[in-house]
């Protein structure tokens with residue numbers, strides 16, 4: 228008999244399937260602390276959660292029987308995926324069931340913030356008949372900027388078009404063809420900031436998206452812009468938003484999610500009359516809760532019964548023979564993927580992976596999955612080696628594998644090329660006996676870099692003084708350079724500089740770096 232622990236108020240109708248199964252018993256609990264979960268979890272084969280329960284490494288360590296954690300929803304940021312993978316616990320989610328619910332909440336928030344509905348309601352029930360304060364704005368003919376054009380963002384765009392809005396979308400995976408089909412113009416984050424009357428975000432929270440809307444973006448915005456966040460707290464810098472409201476740039480905001488949930492009693496949003504707040508209700512409709520609970524229950528049953536399943540967001544075991552040969556390269560492959568993914572801009576059309584030398588005769592499929600995971604993990608939540616290839620395919624990204632017997636210089640060489648509509652970049656790496664992982668080529672430049680920590684990749688003209696200017700700017704902002712490499716093909720031509728730094732370079736300093744004479748591009752990476 229399998230025991231399933233159901234947390235966080237998952238819909239009863241949805242888990243009927245589990246209740247009806249002869250080989251399953253279900254325990255429903257809510258609001259347990261980590262300690263309380265640690266005390267009981269050893270009995271369970273499966274656990275189902277929403278966003279409230281944090282499924283930590285400690286909980287998994289106390290759960291020797293646990294085979295699967297089911298997330299009845301999209302975001303898996305409350306589950307320690309790495310720990311689950313290490314312990315062979317499958318993590319599944321229900322990515323489709325709450326799209327419409329969250330899209331509709333976003334729309335409700337947009338209309339509420341355009342017409343000050345909550346504020347007007349409050350005054351009216353308090354006995355005041357105030358018809359002067361709450362003069363709103365129409366959505367028709369306004370520009371809506373959408374950051375993140377996945378499932379929810381695309382549905383918001385469709386509805387906005389029907390309301391007569393002009394939509395500008397930003398998403399590294401949004402190709403021109405798909406944008407055209409949706410009737411959405413493509414724009415950068417800053418273009419959206421400068422042009423939009425309403426801005427809504429629908430990305431996961433990643434290193435890239437954290438504070439993607441912050442003070443520099445608010446400074447670009449039109450006076451009277453309205454901001455909506457029904458995705459994840461932290462995508463928009465909360466304090467910068469409050470400042471932008473105080474300075475009169477932002478006319479109103481509507482938030483469903485917060486950097487810390489629940490927000491503390493003194494959180495600046497909670498007593499700001501221009502900010503509408505809801506307690507993470509995006510997925511809270513009867514329909515969405517039934518959908519996600521049914522989806523997850525079906526998958527949990529499959530996994531418990533060793534039947535095929537979909538929607539795994541972490542990794543299944545790799546056969547031992549393949550593992551032995553490929554394991555040393557997994558980390559290098561993923562880092563090369565992260566490197567090229569973080570340094571290439573625009574919608575990816577093709578990934579070319581070339582294996583030379585030792586790697587040419589092995590079945591490298593699992594390694595390719597690590598590389599593709601590295602590339603996609605920058606933009607997508609929950610990418611793993613199970614779903615990486617599928618996600619690439621579903622987003623129209625072609626993955627091409629090339630093999631050649633030997634590399635001229637290295638006994639093994641792994642090269643990854645990313646092609647977008649306008650750009651093509653390559654990074655290559657190797658495992659050097661005694662030295663470990665090295666990046667040995669970036670575009671046309673030979674380099675020798677250990678792919679670890681914080682990196683700055685700077686393209687510049689090969690002119691005297693540039694290295695000094697970069698060093699001085701970083702030093703005066705307390706960013707210590709650990710290592711520096713420069714690469715060029717010809718004297719006085721274009722060149723690159725790769726720095727490793729002891730801490731991340733603040734966004735403002737990156738902005739100042741780009742302004743330095745003869746510097747053409749800066750990317751910050753963390754590997």
Ligand SMILES: NC(=O)C1=CN([C@@H]2O[C@H](COP(=O)(O)OP(=O)(O)OC[C@H]3O[C@@H](n4cnc5c(N)ncnc54)[C@H](O)[C@@H]3O)[C@@H](O)[C@H]2O)C=CC1
Pocket residue numbers: 300301302303322325326329374375376377378379380397398399400401429430431432433435436457458459483484507508509510511605606607608
């Ligand atoms: N408030 C709530 O209760 C709910 C919140 N959510 C959250 O909404 C978000 C979106 O969910 P879905 O649309 O289902 O996910 P999705 O995976 O379909 O879409 C996310 C999109 O964000 C894009 N993206 C990633 N990095 C980006 C970047 N740096 N800039 C611009 N775009 C970027 C991806 O390419 C992808 O298209 C997730 O964070 C999810 O957790 C989802 C459901 C309910």
Ligand SMILES: O=C(O)C(=O)COP(=O)(O)O
Pocket residue numbers: 277278279299300301302303325507508509510511
């Ligand atoms: O699905 C998601 O990502 C959500 O944020 C929904 O969270 P919830 O299941 O309502 O706690």
